[in-house]
Amino acid sequence: MLLKYIIGEHMAASIAVVDELFEKLDGAMAKNTIRAYRSDFEHFTNWCLSNNTHPLEHDVPAMLKYLLFVSTESKVATLNRRIASLSSLFRFLGIQDHTKHTDVFLLLKKIKRQKGSAQLQAEPLTRDMIKKLSPFVGDGLTGMRNLVLLHLGHQTMRRRSELCKFTFSDLCALPGGRYAIKLRFSKTDQEGKGKLLPIDTQTFDLLMRWQQEIKRNNVCDASSESDFILRGILGATHITASLSPNSINRILQDLQARSGIITSVPFSGHSFRVGGALDLLMDGVSMEKIMLRGGWQSESTVMRYLRAWDLLT
Numbered sequence: 001m002l003l004k005y006i007i008g009e010h011m012a013a014s015i016a017v018v019d020e021l022f023e024k025l026d027g028a029m030a031k032n033t034i035r036a037y038r039s040d041f042e043h044f045t046n047w048c049l050s051n052n053t054h055p056l057e058h059d060v061p062a063m064l065k066y067l068l069f070v071s072t073e074s075k076v077a078t079l080n081r082r083i084a085s086l087s088s089l090f091r092f093l094g095i096q097d098h099t100k101h102t103d104v105f106l107l108l109k110k111i112k113r114q115k116g117s118a119q120l121q122a123e124p125l126t127r128d129m130i131k132k133l134s135p136f137v138g139d140g141l142t143g144m145r146n147l148v149l150l151h152l153g154h155q156t157m158r159r160r161s162e163l164c165k166f167t168f169s170d171l172c173a174l175p176g177g178r179y180a181i182k183l184r185f186s187k188t189d190q191e192g193k194g195k196l197l198p199i200d201t202q203t204f205d206l207l208m209r210w211q212q213e214i215k216r217n218n219v220c221d222a223s224s225e226s227d228f229i230l231r232g233i234l235g236a237t238h239i240t241a242s243l244s245p246n247s248i249n250r251i252l253q254d255l256q257a258r259s260g261i262i263t264s265v266p267f268s269g270h271s272f273r274v275g276g277a278l279d280l281l282m283d284g285v286s287m288e289k290i291m292l293r294g295g296w297q298s299e300s301t302v303m304r305y306l307r308a309w310d311l312l313t
Contacts, residue, residue, distance in 0.1 A: 015045070017056075021092055032161065040085035043070075056095055063098040064107055071111045079111065123263040124275035125252075130154055136258040141217060142233045146251060148210050149230060151203045153248075153269070156181060157276035157294045158197075160245035160269035167227040168211050171204065172196060179204040183295075197293065214239055245269070277302055 018041060025034050041055070047069060048055040053062045070079050083099050090097040098104060125133075130150045137146035153163055162183065170182040180196040199207075207229065214231070217239055232240035232247065252267040273294055280290045287299060296302050 036081065037085045037089060040082045041089055043082060044086055058098065060098050060101045060103055063104050067104065067107050076112055076115050122268050122270035122274045123265045124278050125154060125267060125271040126275040126279050129275065132261060133255050133259050136255055141213060141237065141239065144210055144213055145231060145233055146255060148206060149251060151206055152229065153272035154276055155199045155203050156197045157273045158183065160248045163248065164230050164243050164245050166229045168229060169227050171207060
């Protein structure tokens with residue numbers, strides 16, 4: 001009742017319709033995608049409420065004003081994401097999508113030209129860079145976990161959330177003394193068909209040693225009996241059930257700080273994907289295989305990584 005009193009019954013009913021849509025999207029789309037949709041719609045709704053505009057019944061002039069507002073507080077990448085999210089939601093709701101109007105399109109192009117649309121690429125974690133970081137992983141369980149993260153991330157080229165979902169049960173021994181790890185679910189495989197990703201013998205042996213360390217250091221906590229490969233370490237001896245994807249950036253940047261390696265952009269989980277793609281390119285692997293390994297559906301995305309590091313010239 002309070003919500004209806006503050007924003008009006010009509011507005012409250014419209015917001016309820018959007019909430020129903022998010023319930024329908026749950027399970028049909030990646031959680032991160034839904035989270036971005038919700039965040040971007042809330043941002044648009046808050047702007048609408050402040051400007052006496054209905055978020056589902058706005059017109060083209062209102063969308064133009066919103067674009068200008070976002071451009072003053074955000075980077076072009078954020079502006080692109082917000083507009084893309086709104087466009088998808090309007091389509092799902094079956095209402096007119098003013099983000100596709102010519103005037104909106106032209107204003108967006110103008111903003112991009114004025115602000116520039118180039119984005120800093122993630123600093124690549126190549127084989128050579130991982131060798132430089134390895135002496136600084138630390139001691140004991142934390143050090144071994146950090147080493148596992150570096151090698152597993154580089155070998156699989158997966159996103160942070162996907163890295164954290166790998167389990168020891170996903171490891172496979174293949175004919176001919178080869179090894180692989182099964183990717184059961186990914187951003188570009190929402191149906192969970194899965195695929196095998198090759199890993200080298202050094203990484204496989206490291207994972208086997210890590211599994212034994214986990215078993216030896218099971219500190220009477222049922223959570224430490226989980227099958228996840230990547231774990232949190234508390235107090236140097238307590239192994240948690242899993243590792244949060246958000247922790248990966250923190251771990252990598254801590255290693256970078258300890259190593260004294262200075263880069264234009266701090267290391268992040270995405271650095272594994274860029275570094276892996278660069279190493280495969282230098283190994284003479286075809287663009288098609290690089291796309292398959294990294295799970296990229298667009299060649300332009302991979303090309304953007306490679307151009308950023310002057311390897312195609």
